[in-house]
Amino acid sequence: MFSMEPIGVVRSPYAETAQVPRGLGAEHHAEGVLEILPQFEPGLTDIEGFSHLFVLWVFDRASGYELLGTPPVDTRPHGVFATRSPRRPNPIGLSVVRLLGRDGCKLSVRGVDMLDGTAILDIKPYLSSIPIEELRRGWLDDVEASARRRRADE
Amino acid sequence: MFSMEPIGVVRSPYAETAQVPRGLGAEHHAEGVLEILPQFEPGLTDIEGFSHLFVLWVFDRASGYELLGTPPVDTRPHGVFATRSPRRPNPIGLSVVRLLGRDGCKLSVRGVDMLDGTAILDIKPYLSSIPIEELRRGWLDDVEASARRRRADE
Numbered sequence: 001m002f003s004m005e006p007i008g009v010v011r012s013p014y015a016e017t018a019q020v021p022r023g024l025g026a027e028h029h030a031e032g033v034l035e036i037l038p039q040f041e042p043g044l045t046d047i048e049g050f051s052h053l054f055v056l057w058v059f060d061r062a063s064g065y066e067l068l069g070t071p072p073v074d075t076r077p078h079g080v081f082a083t084r085s086p087r088r089p090n091p092i093g094l095s096v097v098r099l100l101g102r103d104g105c106k107l108s109v110r111g112v113d114m115l116d117g118t119a120i121l122d123i124k125p126y127l128s129s130i131p132i133e134e135l136r137r138g139w140l141d142d143v144e145a146s147a148r149r150r151r152a153d154e
Numbered sequence: 155m156f157s158m159e160p161i162g163v164v165r166s167p168y169a170e171t172a173q174v175p176r177g178l179g180a181e182h183h184a185e186g187v188l189e190i191l192p193q194f195e196p197g198l199t200d201i202e203g204f205s206h207l208f209v210l211w212v213f214d215r216a217s218g219y220e221l222l223g224t225p226p227v228d229t230r231p232h233g234v235f236a237t238r239s240p241r242r243p244n245p246i247g248l249s250v251v252r253l254l255g256r257d258g259c260k261l262s263v264r265g266v267d268m269l270d271g272t273a274i275l276d277i278k279p280y281l282s283s284i285p286i287e288e289l290r291r292g293w294l295d296d297v298e299a300s301a302r303r304r305r306a307d308e
Contacts, residue, residue: 001157001158001159002157002158002159002212002214002245002273002275003155003156003157003158004155004156004157004158004244004246005155005156005243005244007243007244036235040221040235040243042221042222042233043221043222043233043234043235043243044233044235044236045222045231045232045233045236046232046233046236046292046293047233047235047236047292048292049236049290049291049292049293049295049296050236050290050291050292051284051288051289051290051291052284052288052289052290054248056210056244056246056248058156060156067194067196067197068196068197068199077199078199078200079196079197079198079199079200079201080197081190081194081197081198081201081276081277081278081279082198082199082200082201082203082204082279083279084278084279084281088276089159089161089194089197089276090158090159090161090210090275090276091156092158092210092246092275092276094208094210094248094278096282096284119156121156121244121246122235122242122243122244122246123235124235124238124248125235125236125237125238125291125292125294126284126289127238127291127294128250128289129283129284129285129286129289130205130206130250130280130283131283132283134205134206135205135206135280135282135283136203136204136205137203137204137205137279137281138200138201138202138203138204138279139200139203140279140281141203142203
């Protein structure tokens with residue numbers, strides 16, 4: 001067992017899960033603030049130079065987990081490790097956000113998909129990308145292809 | 155405080171930190187196996203369709219943390235949240251690996267940079283990339299540019 005302690009909190013426009021855009025092609029353009037606790041401020045030194053950050057956070061309003069579940073974008077169940085379901089054995093969320101600016105221990109970011117008040121566990125620089133031609137996205141590609149076919153048939 | 159429990163363990167060619175490639179342009183091509191505990195195997199359903207995975211794991215051989223530290227690739231200190239230092243307030247590691255195949259609860263992957271026996275906390279599908287032209291990599295870009303200039307001067 002490992003114990004994790006929040007290093008700060010997310011300020012987001014979303015008070016409830018239902019407000020967070022989900023489903024096919026959901027894009028996250030919402031702006032928010034990562035409020036890091038003052039004692040960790042030295043850890044933010046030089047973070048301004050990075051355009052994008054990984055944020056690790058806690059799905060602190062999810063309870064328990066489900067190994068097989070049907071995500072909102074599909075009608076078939078998939079394994080939890082092949083989805084971004086909040087109901088995971090270790091309820092850690094991962095987001096990539098764009099860093100807009102820093103004011104002391106507050107980081108203004110774009111791309112938040114967390115609820116207001118979410119506990120932050122870690123922040124890391126985002127360093128590289130997988131070339132799009134090497135990326136396969138499993139069942140999500142299938143779901144998106146079916147949706148495109150349905151739209152083309154309409 | 156949040157308690158996290160391993161879902162499995164990394165099998166890697168690296169027994170010690172000194173064996174993991176580090177420094178400028180370190181690329182991780184090592185192959186390894188993510189051994190997920192049998193009780194979590196249903197959570198792997200459909201994971202085969204994804205080419206790349208995020209692996210969240212524990213720096214379980216690091217102790218304590220350092221808010222300002224000098225990474226192996228630079229001579230100047232940077233904030234821990236602007237580096238991938240193992241000595242973080244919450245010692246969670248994050249790697250992107252390529253999924254080569256699955257045999258029951260064992261995932262063969264390429265790109266491991268973890269030590270053999272590392273505890274795994276979570277696996278998530280890798281879904282998207284930041285276009286390279288939008289990516290800024292802060293102090294690491296500076297270090298790499300200096301290294302290129304030094305090589306050109308030699």
